[in-house]
Amino acid sequence: MSILVGFSVLHFLQKDLDAFVVQDVDGVDAMRIIYQGGFAKSPWYSVFDNYGVPCMFSTLESKAHSKRKRMISNVYSKSLVMSSEAAKAQSHVIMFNRLLPLLKDEAAKSQGGTEVxxxxxxxxxxxxxxxxGMSGWTFTYRATIITSGPRSCPSSQGCSNELECASILHLSTMPMTNCAPGTNIVVFNAMQQGIRKEEKVEGHRSILYETTIQQRDASIASEILDQVLAGHETAGIVLTYASWHLSKSPGLQAQLREELLPLIPCGEDILPDARKLDGLPLLNAIVMETLxxxxxIPGPQPRQTPYPGSHIEGHFIPGGVRIASLAHTLHLNEAVFSKAAIWNPNRWLESSDQDTMKRHFWAFGSGGRMCIGSNFALQEMKTVISIIYVNFTTTIMDDSGIEQTDGYSARPKADRLFLRFRRVSDTI
Structure with a gap:
């Protein structure tokens, strides 16, 4: 039996497909019980295991998840994300040596559009x-490693330094002194140190002994692969839809540019201060509304009720029942988000009940298992949007199939969006 927690009802879905509804259940309060109460993930999450071992995301039991999370949580903390000089240097290269030159070339084209x-x-x-820590790898090479697995890491595929490749996937004990400049293998190092500490303190008694300590190489590779896949696809989807909406509103683009210019002068290769960028209200509203x-990830995030059962908002739910909340239904609650089906960033600027809106905002989940990379994701999305719209205007060339798919990760149905880029300097 499964239970889906929406914004005002519980749906009980029986195996025989009969359904009934229990009315007057507050979805946010029920969600808090489920996701902050340590309910274990359902076995469904095992589909996210990599190389035969769980990553943090696919770890089912809450205590084991907490141990894995502690190994890398500092890497994604907001303070580190915003203050890291290494991350700033890497972002500068990606924005101004890769993305911006490409967009300038695309903007010079007289016809057609850019698939964004x-x-x-x-x-x-x-x-x-x-x-x-894979900064020296080309996009094609990273894709090869992701598809082929951690044991197929040849040194002739474009990796800037074979030591970097061996070290990231922990397939060698070679020294790291000769790694490529700028390489910052923070996740690998954090995992390695965390596993060593767990082995030293707990040894064979550790709940991570079989899945992590005894399978150290595969466990680290599983974690890195999960973060690479999740970290690029979700943010890429949001950027696609943010640019689509902005492209329909030249006026909003102009307002955003006006907000950005004090931090990023047009035409200058200056990466904005992370904290100041985070404090820009319109930019934040655009990202929040798009999310x-x-x-x-709009669909169910399943958990299992503990035995013998749980009382949730006055209803007893037996143990072992699959139960879930959905960002999709929480985000479309008309009682919280007026005209919820309409993209309106102003709701995050003008609403008198921001606290209620934030309680219903669930793009990153909640509780101890919420998205560990949420701070990094917000920062990278704001950086990309700011660099683009301070330098370019965009218009839609082809948005057919822009509707989101009905899947775990919800890309556009056509898996594409064509925009026309024009340099701001050419329109003044």
Whole structure:
């Protein structure tokens, strides 16, 4: 039996497909019980295991998840994301040596448009890869490693330094002194140190002994692969829809540019200060509204009720029942988001009840298992949007099939979006 927690009802879906509804259940309060109450993930999440071992995301039991999370949580903390000089240097290269020159070339074309979803996916792949420590790899090479697995890491595929490749996937004990400049293998190092500490303190008694300590190489590779895949696709989806909406509103583009110019002078290769960028109200509203209406993971996030059962909002739910909340239904609650099906960034600027809206905002989940990379994701999306719209205007060339697919990750149905870029300097 499964239970879906929406914004005002519980749907009980029986195996025989009969359904009934329990009315007057507050979805947010029920959600808090489920996702902050340590309910274990359902076995469904095992589909996200890599190389035969769980990553943090696919770990089912809450205590094991907490141990894995503690190994890398500092890497994604907001303070580190915003203050890291290495991350800033990597972002500068990606923005001004890769993305911006490409867009300038695209803007020079007299006809046609630029397919931006693949462009955004490649950019976010570069950004998450740089954070993890794969900054020297080409996009094609990273894709090869992802498809082939951790044991197929040849030194002749474009990796800037074979030591970097061996070290990231922990397939060698070779020294790291000769790694490529700018390489910052923070996730790998954090995982390696965390596993060593767990082995030293807990040894064979550790709940991670079989899945992590005894399978160290595969466990680290599984974690890195999960973060690379999740870290680039979700942000790429949001950037696609944000640019689509902005392209329909030249006036909003102009307002955004006006907000950005004090931090990023047009035409100058200056990466904005992360904290100041984070404090820009219109930019934040655009990102929040896009995440609300186009959550990249809009569907159920299943958990299992503990035995013998749980009382949730006055209803007893037996143990072992699959139960889930959905960002999609929470984000379309008309009682919270007026005209919820309409993309309206102003709701995040003008609403008198911001606290209620934020309680219903669930793009990153909630509780101890919420998205560990949310701070990094917000920062990279704001950076990409700011660099683009301070330098370019965009218009839609072809948005056929822009509707989101009904899947775990919700890309556009056509898996593409064509925009026309024009340099701001050419329109003044």
């Amino acid at each position: 979803q693949s462009l955004f996916m490649a950019t976010t792949m570069d950004l998450i890869s740089a954070l993890i 609300r209406l186009h959550a990249p």
